[in-house]
Amino acid sequence: MNSSVRQQPERRQPERRQRLHELVLALIAREEELPLMDEEWPEASSGGAPARWLDQNRRTLHRYQALVRTAVTLDALVDAEDTPQDFTPG
Numbered sequence: 001m002n003s004s005v006r007q008q009p010e011r012r013q014p015e016r017r018q019r020l021h022e023l024v025l026a027l028i029a030r031e032e033e034l035p036l037m038d039e040e041w042p043e044a045s046s047g048g049a050p051a052r053w054l055d056q057n058r059r060t061l062h063r064y065q066a067l068v069r070t071a072v073t074l075d076a077l078v079d080a081e082d083t084p085q086d087f088t089p090g
Helices: 003-030 049-082
Strands: none
Touching: 003 049
Protein backbone atom coordinates (compact mmCIF):
# COMPACT_ATOMS: atom_id res chain seq x y z
CA MET A 1 0.00 0.00 0.00
CA ASN A 2 1.24 3.48 -0.81
CA SER A 3 2.60 5.27 2.27
CA SER A 4 0.96 8.58 1.29
CA VAL A 5 -2.43 6.84 1.36
CA ARG A 6 -1.70 5.56 4.86
CA GLN A 7 -0.67 8.98 6.11
CA GLN A 8 -3.74 10.79 4.83
CA PRO A 9 -6.01 9.78 7.75
CA GLU A 10 -3.25 10.73 10.19
CA ARG A 11 -2.99 14.20 8.67
CA ARG A 12 -6.74 14.62 9.00
CA GLN A 13 -6.75 13.82 12.74
CA PRO A 14 -6.14 17.42 13.93
CA GLU A 15 -8.90 18.60 11.59
CA ARG A 16 -11.26 15.92 12.87
CA ARG A 17 -10.38 16.67 16.47
CA GLN A 18 -11.14 20.35 15.88
CA ARG A 19 -14.49 19.45 14.28
CA LEU A 20 -15.38 17.22 17.23
CA HIS A 21 -14.41 19.97 19.64
CA GLU A 22 -16.62 22.46 17.81
CA LEU A 23 -19.52 20.00 17.68
CA VAL A 24 -19.30 19.30 21.42
CA LEU A 25 -19.22 23.03 22.17
CA ALA A 26 -22.25 23.60 19.94
CA LEU A 27 -24.14 20.77 21.67
CA ILE A 28 -23.23 22.17 25.10
CA ALA A 29 -24.46 25.61 24.02
CA ARG A 30 -27.84 24.08 23.13
CA GLU A 31 -28.27 22.60 26.61
CA GLU A 32 -30.52 24.67 28.85
CA GLU A 33 -28.81 23.49 31.99
CA LEU A 34 -25.64 21.47 32.12
CA PRO A 35 -24.34 20.87 35.63
CA LEU A 36 -20.67 20.69 36.45
CA MET A 37 -19.11 17.85 38.37
CA ASP A 38 -19.27 18.51 42.11
CA GLU A 39 -15.75 18.25 43.44
CA GLU A 40 -16.63 18.84 47.08
CA TRP A 41 -16.71 15.52 48.93
CA PRO A 42 -19.68 15.51 51.34
CA GLU A 43 -19.12 14.75 54.97
CA ALA A 44 -19.79 11.14 55.95
CA SER A 45 -21.84 12.31 58.93
CA SER A 46 -24.50 13.78 56.64
CA GLY A 47 -26.29 10.49 56.09
CA GLY A 48 -26.94 9.57 52.46
CA ALA A 49 -25.07 12.60 51.09
CA PRO A 50 -22.06 10.62 49.79
CA ALA A 51 -24.34 8.28 47.85
CA ARG A 52 -26.32 11.19 46.41
CA TRP A 53 -23.07 12.98 45.54
CA LEU A 54 -21.76 9.94 43.66
CA ASP A 55 -25.07 9.44 41.88
CA GLN A 56 -25.28 13.09 40.85
CA ASN A 57 -21.73 13.07 39.49
CA ARG A 58 -22.38 9.80 37.67
CA ARG A 59 -25.46 11.29 35.97
CA THR A 60 -23.48 14.42 35.06
CA LEU A 61 -20.71 12.30 33.57
CA HIS A 62 -23.25 10.30 31.54
CA ARG A 63 -24.71 13.52 30.12
CA TYR A 64 -21.28 14.67 28.98
CA GLN A 65 -20.53 11.24 27.51
CA ALA A 66 -23.81 11.37 25.59
CA LEU A 67 -22.86 14.78 24.18
CA VAL A 68 -19.48 13.44 23.05
CA ARG A 69 -21.08 10.34 21.48
CA THR A 70 -23.55 12.59 19.66
CA ALA A 71 -20.71 14.76 18.36
CA VAL A 72 -18.78 11.69 17.16
CA THR A 73 -21.89 10.37 15.39
CA LEU A 74 -22.57 13.71 13.72
CA ASP A 75 -18.92 13.96 12.65
CA ALA A 76 -19.03 10.45 11.16
CA LEU A 77 -22.20 11.33 9.24
CA VAL A 78 -20.61 14.50 7.87
CA ASP A 79 -17.46 12.58 6.97
CA ALA A 80 -19.53 9.91 5.20
CA GLU A 81 -21.30 12.60 3.19
CA ASP A 82 -17.97 14.17 2.21
CA THR A 83 -16.42 10.87 1.15
CA PRO A 84 -19.14 8.54 -0.17
CA GLN A 85 -18.05 4.94 -0.56
CA ASP A 86 -18.60 3.04 -3.78
CA PHE A 87 -20.06 -0.37 -2.89
CA THR A 88 -20.80 -1.44 -6.45
CA PRO A 89 -19.30 -4.83 -7.35
CA GLY A 90 -16.56 -4.99 -9.87
